[in-house]
Every structure is written in C-alpha cells, then in structure tokens.
Amino acid sequence: MPQPGVGQVLMKVHARSLNFRDLLIVKQRYAVPVREGVVPLSDGAGEVVALGEGVTSLVLGDRVAATYFPRWQDGRLNMPMGADQFGCTRDGMLAEFVLLDASSAVKVPTHLSFNEASTLPCAGVTAWNALVGGRALAPGDVVLTIGTGGVALFALQFAKLFGARVVALTSSEQKAALLRGMGADEVVNRTVHADWASEVRKLTQGRGVDHVVETGSIETLPHSLAACAANAELALVAALGEGSLNANALRGLVTIRRVFVGSKASFETMNRAISQHQLRPVIDSVFPFAEARQAYAHFEAKQHVGKVIIADTEPA
Secondary structure, eight states: OOOOOTTEEEEEEEEEEOOHHHHHHHTTOOSSOOOTTOOOOSEEEEEEEEEOTTOOSOOTTOEEEEOSSTTOOSSOOOHHHHTOOBTTTBOOSSSSEEEEEGGGEEEOOTTSOHHHHTTIIIIIHHHHHHHHSSSOOOTTOEEEEESSSHHHHHHHHHHHHTTOEEEEEESOHHHHHHHHHTTOSEEEETTTOSSHHHHHHHHTTTOOEEEEEEOSOTTTHHHHHHTEEEEEEEEEOSOOOSOOOOGGGGOSSEEEEEOOOOOHHHHHHHHHHHHHHTOOOOEEEEEEGGGHHHHHHHHHTTOOSSEEEEEOSSOO
C-alpha cells in the first residue's frame, strides 16, 4: 500500500476513462517520452483515503480527480509542466490506489458519479479550454463540433450553456439523432455531404462558424477552415497524424489555437459550471477493472459514443 509523503494524498480510484493519448502511449507514438513500466491512464476519480503531512486543502473522504498536468496550476503551460503527466511520466489511474500531490487534486461535482467524474480531467477540460481559453464565446455564436467522442460531446454541452448555436458533424444518422437529442441545432452527415464545409455554410446563410473544436484529423482540418467565418477561432485539439495541409487552406482570417487540455484553475472553473447546470457527461460503456484490455480494444475500434470507462467492482 503506498503511503503519502509530505504534501501528498492517497486516492482510492473508483473509475477511470480512456483517451486517445492512451492508445498513442501503448503504440509508442506519444509525443512525450514515456517512463518504462509506467501505470497507464491520465483520467480517474476516487476518494481521499490518507493524508500526508502538511495537507490542509483536503480531508479524508473528499471525492477528487487529478489534473492532467499535475504541475500546471494556472497561467500558461510551459515545457516542464507539459512533460509531467499521469500515465506517462508518473504512474496513472489504472490502479486501485494512486499517490497525488495535494495541489494536483480537484474536488469533483457532488452530483456526478465516480464514473462520470472520471471523464473530466482530459476530455472535459480540453473542451472547456477549447471554447473559453481563447476568444470569449458569446451567446449567438456558431460552434462547429466534429464527431461523437468525449471532447466533441463536452464541447456541444458547454457551447449550449453559453447560448451558442451548435453545428455538429457526424458520420451516421444514428449518431445524428443522438446529437440532436443533446441539443445540436444542426447536424451534418459527412457521408452524405462529402463537401461538408459548403453544407455548414449553407446552414449559416453563407457566413460560416465562429468557433471550431477540431477533434478530427489532417483530412478534416481543411474543411473546418473552409467552414469558418471571418475572424473565427479554431481550437486545434486533435493529434492530426501524418499528412500535409495545402497553404491555400490558411488564407482566411482564422486564428488557429493549439489546445493542450488545461490548467487546474480551468478544471475548477469548469466544475463550477457543471455543478451550476447539473450537466452530466455522456458515457458509452463501462468495463470492470479486470477487463481493461477489452476496454482498450473497444475504444480503439472507434465505435463508441462518449466516454469509455474502466470501473472497480464497487458502486460508482
């Protein structure tokens, strides 16, 4: 059993969620060097079961999650902060118990289950930062989301909180129905509309969108840029993979902002909004801890809608 040192807490992990970076780490394609033998997963939620010396910000029984970058408290991200991550350079959440610096622990909204809370550190904070970390999102702005992964669905939910109009891109009518049910004002099926940027422009009376949460790939980025209004902002979330971008795609008056999750301060601000509006994350499926490999396989198959969870056997 790990014992917390000075300034640390011990968290009993009740639930964990998968992110695309976790697949990259397994395939040895992640941008940050991974410590050999590291325990995987950045995202988990649980309860504080032991306190180290000097910890006053938390008490036993607090329901918490850890920040994605444990050293990024607020302000701008720098390289040393970015190179320190759970499930990469320090042991992550695919464990029964995890040691945390108390400064990296965030109390989670009380109305959420542990399963739901485990979705917040990466996908939730990334979507929040994509929408509010740059140019302010205003009521009536048009936001484009791509797909039905965790970040895209959080972005849809958050955009609606701000009174924005959401145009959601998807690849099937079944997923389109889910997006409409979540509040998407317009849904574009890219299998029906190959030139989907033109369809997005039609739906915005030719003007285009004000914000894009780009969670696609090098193939979707040119279309996303083409769908933008003048002076739009595109939050580049995706690990784009191999390929190139034609310089013509960059001629519009569009700001491209690279998003790397967010700080602890962003996490806490997001949680206040989630609590105020009683927002609940979308969960695709829950696997028991013993079936972690099957959870990875299901996630890699890309048939999920929302988050894939690895939970323990206790109530979440």
